[in-house]
Structure formats: C-alpha cells, structure tokens
Amino acid sequence: MTNVVLVGTLDTKGVEYGWLRERLLRTGVEVITVDTGIMNEPLVPADVPREAVARAAGTELSALRAAADRGAAVTAMARGAEAVLLRLHAEGRLHGVLAIGGSGGTSIATRAMRALPLGVPKVMVSSMASGDTAPYVGSADITMMYSVVDIAGINSVSGPVLANAVAAVTGMAGAYARSALELRRPAPLGSGPRPLIAASMAGVTTTGVDAARERLTELGYEVLVFHVSGTGGRTLETLAGQGIFAGVLDLTLSELADDLCGGILTAGPDRLSAAGRAGIPQVVSLGALDMVKFGPLESLPERVRHRRIHVHNPSITVIRTTGAECAELGRRVAAKLRAATGPTALCLPLRGLSTLGAPGGPYHDPDADGALFAALREGLRGSAARIHDYDTHINDPEFGRAAADRLHAMIGARAAAA
Secondary structure, three states: OOEEEEEEOOOOOHHHHHHHHHHHHHOOOEEEEEEOOOOOOOOOOOOEOHHHHHHHOOOOHHHHHHHOOHHHHHHHHHHHHHHHHHHHHHOOOOOEEEEEEOHHHHHHHHHHHHHOOOOOOEEEEEOOOOOOOHHHHOOOOOEEEEOOOOOOOOOOOHHHHHHHHHHHHHHHHHHHHHHHHOOOOOOOOOOOOOOEEEEEEOHHHHHHHHHHHHHHHHOOOEEEEEEOOOHHHHHHHHHHHOOOOOEEEEEEOHHHHHHHHOOOOOOOOOOOOHHHHHOOOEEEEEEOOOEEEEOOHHHOOHHHOOOOEEEEEOOEEEEEOOHHHHHHHHHHHHHHHHOOOOOEEEEEEOOOOOOOOOOOOOOOOHHHHHHHHHHHHHHOOOOOOEEEEEOOOOOOHHHHHHHHHHHHHHHHHHHHHO
16 A cells, blocks of 8 residues: 655645545545644644654643744654654655645655655645755755645645645655565665765866766766755765765865855855765865856856856856965865865866866966965875876866776775775
8 A cells, every 4th residue: 555644734734735635545545644733723633643743853732832932843843743754654654745835834844854765755845946945855855846826725726736746746656655565665875786986066077077987887886976056065965974975086066166255056164074074985176166156147246247257057157266265275175185084085187177277268277276286285285185186177088087996996995904
C-alpha cells in the first residue's frame, strides 16, 4: 500500500487539507494527516494530532499556547513534524509527503521534508514558491509549486493547482513504494560500487571541469557536479560534511568572491570548509574568482557601475575582481586550506581563471591574478597543503585531467596507508 502523508495546519487550512485527502483517497493511496496547527480547533480530524506533534518536539501544546509567541510555536511544531515524519518513514509508512501553506506553513512543512532522505517524494504547494525558495528547499529534493493565489478555499485557480499536486505526489509516491517493495530503493549516497567525487562548476569553467569529470569517470568514480549558484555550493558542503565523498574536486570558487564583494550567488562564509573538516582528500583550484555575479544589468548597484562589467546573460551581470579583492580572496582560501585535516592540493592555472579571464578575454588580468597567487603562496607557507603550478588556463582540458589524476593519486595513497 502506498502511503502519502499530509502535514499542515488543520485549523487554518483544514478545508483545503480535507479536499486533498479526499482526492488522494480516490486515487487508491492511504493518507496520514499530521496536524501542525496551534491556536484554533482543527477543522478536520488528524491521524497525528497537534498534541502529539508538540510532544514530539519535547513540549506541550498548552505551553505553546500559553507563551503566545508565534515564532517559537512555529519552530517547535516544525521540530515536532520533523520527528513525526522521520518516525513514519522509519516504520515504512511514508512513501511521499504533500503540504500546502503560506510562509508559516511552508516553514513548518519544509523543515520536516528536509530531514527526510534523498529520493523520498516531497511536494510543497506554497504562496512563497515564486520568490526566493532557498530557505525552504535548502539542499533537499523538495518540489515547490506556486499556488498562484493564496491558499484560501478551493476555487477555479487553486483547484487545478492542488489537483496537479495530488497527481504529482501520487505518481512519485507510487513509484517510491514499488521500489521499496521490490527492495530496489536507491542505496544511500556513497554506498554504491563506484566511489563518489564532488566537483564544482560554473558556465565559465565548464570545459575544464568536464575534462576532469570524464577522466575521473574513466578511473572508476561517479562524479556529482554542483553548479556554484549559492545553493549548489551549500549542497556540496552539506554532503561533504556527511562523509559520503571519496574526494572533492573543488575547481570553481566564485561563491567566495560573491561572499566577499556582495554578489548574489554566495554560499556563505563556510564555503570550502566541510571537506577539510571531514579529512576528505581535496584538489582545489580558483575557477571564476576573477568575477563577482550580480543580477540583470539594470539592477547593478551604483557602487560597482564604474568597474569592468560583462553581461553574462539577461539574468546575470558580472564585474571583474580587483587586485585588492583577489589578495583578500587568496588569504581566505589559504586559511581554509591550512585548516584542512585531510590531504589537500591547490592547483594554480597561471594563464587564467575562467573563459573571461583567459588570454584575450575581457577579464584577463595577470596583475590581479598574481595578487591572488601571491597571497595564497604566503598564506600556505609551511602548511601541509601542496601548491602545483600549471602553465595553462583553467579551461584547458590538460589542466582538468591533471587535477583529476592528482585527486585519484591522493585517494589511492590514503587508501594504501589505511
């Protein structure tokens, strides 16, 4: 039997959840409702009542009500929903989860969804889904659907949207349940026959990273490529921290430039940290540190309009990093690599850090790149990290293959010493 879990506030969205439940039952699936409401009485009954959700969070519903702190109550119910969904999944009673809501309901449901393993179907219909969904999705495989109108009754707009959500979660949950029944559920990441490698890539480093990926595939690895979009870097860091990678090929670090200079695709200050903390062999390069990414040209901040500007596409405009910024980036990268507890190599492509920074490109600036290299050499002096110079630009296939071979050698040496 396929089980779909509905999680949400049955006091404010009870009518809509009742409609969803009936639709799901008509498809032949079993439905488990989890009530995360707090103040008013639920409009429909729940299989897991709100009192049980609060207790799963280590508190009582009466205490949350008495405190009259909505933010704290939402956080507690999100924590409780997470515990309930993890228990249902462990018991084999959750093959998919569907939720609807505004900002509060989305925060509660997606926290619970993010805790579930990769591959478990997760569908969130939200009035927040047309904006910045990163706080809700994080690094999880959550399907976000925009509700178009606020979720306030079933009408000519919300009805078709919610019907599509039912169809989506029913199809995904059925496939997931069948794979579980046939014992073909995907194995946990990192447990397959081919060791996993994480690689970072941007459009301006694709050629070099592709060459490295192809070489590592030849050597018997499975390579997961993360686009350095902010979310991509955070996902790489999250998975590296879980220890699932045999090695990390971090050739593209543009998120660090965005973090330093106020760009829009930052992954935060902890980027380039998790592999080092976990002791995972890592080969690092400096891809796209010659640029900072902003939005459309018309949105470019006044403070950078005098800089070297390049329109990457209608949605992304980039500026060239200065020598001073490159020097600071070198110091930051060096500090992170010095702190690494595992084998670490830094590969320097001396002829350019991106397609724009290659010889003849609009961002080719040997002086700024030189400031980056000098700061790195100084910052890594006496450390265990090894620096390797290459008289190529980063997109030379020779550079990508050499970086891949170096990581393979480091992984092999570590395995031999174990």
